Amino acid sequence: MATPNPEFLRFTGHESFTQRLVLSTLTGRPIHISQIRSSSPTHPGLAPHEISFLRLLDSITNGSSVQISYTGTTLTYIPGLITGSVTTGLGATGDVVKCALPETCRRGVSWFLLPLSILAPFSKAPVNVRFEGEGVITSATETGDISVDSVRTAILPLYEQFSILGAKLELRVLQRSCAGPGGKGGGGVVELKFGSQVRLPKTLHMNRSPGRVKRIRGVAYCTGVSASNNARMIHAARGVLNPLVADVHVAAQYDQAPLVSSHDKTNPSGKKRTGVGFGLSLIAESNADGVIYSADVAAPSQGGVTPEDIGKKCAFQLLECISQGGCVTRIGAPTVLTLMAMGSEDVGRVRLGRDVVGTEEIISLGRDLKKFGASSWGIRDAEDDGTGDIIVSVKGIGVGNVGRKVA
Amino acid sequence: MTATLGKRKRSAAVVSKSEEDQRSSSPGSDSSLLDAQEIFRRHFESQFKPLPVVQKAPAAIEDGPDNLSDANSESEWDGISEAGEGAVEVIEHSDAQSHMAAMPKEELKAFMSSKPPKSTPTPSLIRDKAGISIADDDDSETANLKKDLALQRLLAESHLLESASNPTLTGKNRHKATDLRMQALGSKTSIFKQEKMPMSHRKGIISKQSEREETRRREARENGIILERAKMKPKKNSIGQRDRGVGAPSVGKFTGGTLTLSKKDISDIEGPQRGVNSRGGGRVRGRGRGKRP
Structure with missing residues (x-):
């Protein structure tokens, strides 16, 4: 595809990989990323999950092109139009784009879901993507990804504030899976249906007090291990949380471990169970509108932890998240800030905890946004109380669906 | 009287605790609060070995001798917990299942569906015609x-x-x-009533229904449960009341261009004969159009 503006934005390193690709796709600016793990002697270049994400981008856009160097340490990406799931290209059957993740994938499927759902409102057609294959981990992972339950219960509700209909969003978990042996691979099947496309997402004003936590919900999941682990996790978490909030309810979800191919040369049709484990996802809803805190802990793939530990840890993580304050958590802030920056040309304000703003990812997001031509953030203290929260004002650059069609 | 006694007892128990605290904090201060029991105790202790520390019943102090029986019973009870016992071993038996309060089914369904859960509380189920829900605290007449x-x-x-x-x-x-x-x-009929079905099916259904109803009533009667009154079976319509078509003769049967009158019809038309019906009170029977005599 002939590029209207061939000057590349140059980045280095593999950090915030998806974020840069998303911003590039939304703004239409081609990017060039170099020195991707160039110093690693054993695994230089792009990791399997990053390649999978590039494939996914390729299948939901039209006219994008990706060039990867031989060693995989350099990447050139020229974005196309976000068409959604009407493509007839690679991996598309019907109107569902299938995204197969390889066995070597170490990241949870939420690593794909979060950037994908940022792109989806700007798409031309609804985005239906089905993640499958031997690398789909639906649980939280040790690499820091949240579980699909947290994506559904804590991240997707944030979109409603941008006038994106929550009723048209759907995140269906057809098969659950924890991380497989060595933290690699799973066997889950997850389907994201993002049926609400807007011309221009509205900005939001969440500069009020985040309110008080009124109820705590959650999902405890077990795949392939005894379902009593659910009860033990829930019990431990309630032991911590119940003295603080009375309204604590955690749903329990038990599934069989997924079957994947055993990769046995002598028995090609052999199957094995993988992705055994358990975990807990908690959300705390505040009495202020749309304020949701979340926490996620899963058992490590090598095992050796008790469900009580996981439950307690998750409860403490939730308490820590609540103590950080603000209206949006560290997990949700990139989504909210990106949508505000890409949305209508209007100044929106969002109140974030000081510790949330101070994280590396938010700072790098701010820098990246600036590099892609968005206006800088205005940052000031919320002086109404002694919480030390920070109000970030973000001006949108008016990237909308129409802009995508013209480009 | 018993009620007041009970009340006093309870209040006495409450007082005893605070009193006991006071006592343990300042053991010398209670000398002024000596009562008869205390004097007896002192006397006993001077002669024999000291009694174990018994929580005294201060209700007696406050209420005087009318409450003495209560105080006695309480002191007996308090004797069980002795100060000389060793530290109690606490065994915490955490039963994971017993504390799992389940989510309400409705909410669980909403929460675990594939859609993002609604953060807003579920609206009130009472709605007006326009679908606007009525607040629970709305006190107007219409509400x-x-x-x-x-x-x-x-x-x-x-x-x-x-x-x-x-x-x-x-x-x-x-x-x-x-x-x-x-x-x-x-409405006369149910929307669930199937209109057309084979006669044998219909009969089977009806007989099963009546049988079920009959068993229910019988079992209720045997168990002494009073049920609602049985619905009276509708009377079989007599032939005379049957629906005749428009323009059809109101008497007799019209077939093949002939109006056929049965004997009954004729007698209805003629009305009761005077001579024969001597014992009747002159009451007209039947619903014929016969002239009345």
Whole structure:
């Protein structure tokens, strides 16, 4: 595809990989990323999950092109139009784009879901993507990804504030899976249906007090291990949380471990169970509108932890998240800030905890946004109380669906 | 009298605790509060070995001798917990299952569906015609009427919510509720009634229904449960009342261009004969159009 503006934005390193690709796709600016793990002697270049994400981008856009160097340490990406799931290209059957993740994938499927759902409102057609294959981990992972339950219960509700209909969003978990042996691979099947496309997402004003936590919900999941682990996790978490909030309810979800191919040369049709484990996802809803805190802990793939530990840890993580304050958590802030920056040309304000703003990812997001031509953030203290929260004002650059069609 | 006694007892127990605290904090201060029991105790201790520390009943101090029996009973009871016992070993038996409070089914369904859960609370189920829900604290006349209606409906339809498969008023239950409301409004037939079916099926269904109803009544009677009154079976319509077509003769049977009158018809038309019907009170029987004598 002939590029209207061939000057590349140059980045280095593999950090915030998806974020840069998303911003590039939304703004239409081609990017060039170099020195991707160039110093690693054993695994230089792009990791399997990053390649999978590039494939996914390729299948939901039209006219994008990706060039990867031989060693995989350099990447050139020229974005196309976000068409959604009407493509007839690679991996598309019907109107569902299938995204197969390889066995070597170490990241949870939420690593794909979060950037994908940022792109989806700007798409031309609804985005239906089905993640499958031997690398789909639906649980939280040790690499820091949240579980699909947290994506559904804590991240997707944030979109409603941008006038994106929550009723048209759907995140269906057809098969659950924890991380497989060595933290690699799973066997889950997850389907994201993002049926609400807007011309221009509205900005939001969440500069009020985040309110008080009124109820705590959650999902405890077990795949392939005894379902009593659910009860033990829930019990431990309630032991911590119940003295603080009375309204604590955690749903329990038990599934069989997924079957994947055993990769046995002598028995090609052999199957094995993988992705055994358990975990807990908690959300705390505040009495202020749309304020949701979340926490996620899963058992490590090598095992050796008790469900009580996981439950307690998750409860403490939730308490820590609540103590950080603000209206949006560290997990949700990139989504909210990106949508505000890409949305209508209007100044929106969002109140974030000081510790949330101070994280590396938010700072790098701010820098990246600036590099892609968005206006800088205005940052000031919320002086109404002694919480030390920070109000970030973000001006949108008016990237909308129409802009995508013209480009 | 017993009620007041009980009350006093309770208050006495409360007082005893605080009193006991006071006592333990300042053991010398209670010398002024000596009562008869205390004097007896001192006397006893001077002669024999000291009694174990017994929580005294301060109710007696406050209420005087009229409450002495209460105080005695309490001191007996308090004797069980002795100060000389060793530290109590605490065994915490955490039963994971017992503390798992389940989410309400409705909420669980909403929360675990594939859609993002609604953060807003579930709206009130009482809605007005425009679909606007009525706040629970709305006290106006119309709101009250609507609440009344909702309550009546809930009472009438609550048995539908008992089914395990579908505990909501949706799906099949909604149709059942609609049917109930229609019948309450005077609908003759149920929307669930199948109009055409083989006679044998219909007979089977009806006999099964009546049999079931009969068993229910019998079992209720045997168990001494009083049921609602049995509905009276509708009387079989007599032939005379049957629906005749428009333009058809009101008497007799018209076939093949001939009006056929049966004997009964004729006698109806003629009316009772005077000579024969001597013992009758002159009452006209039948519903013929015969002239009255």
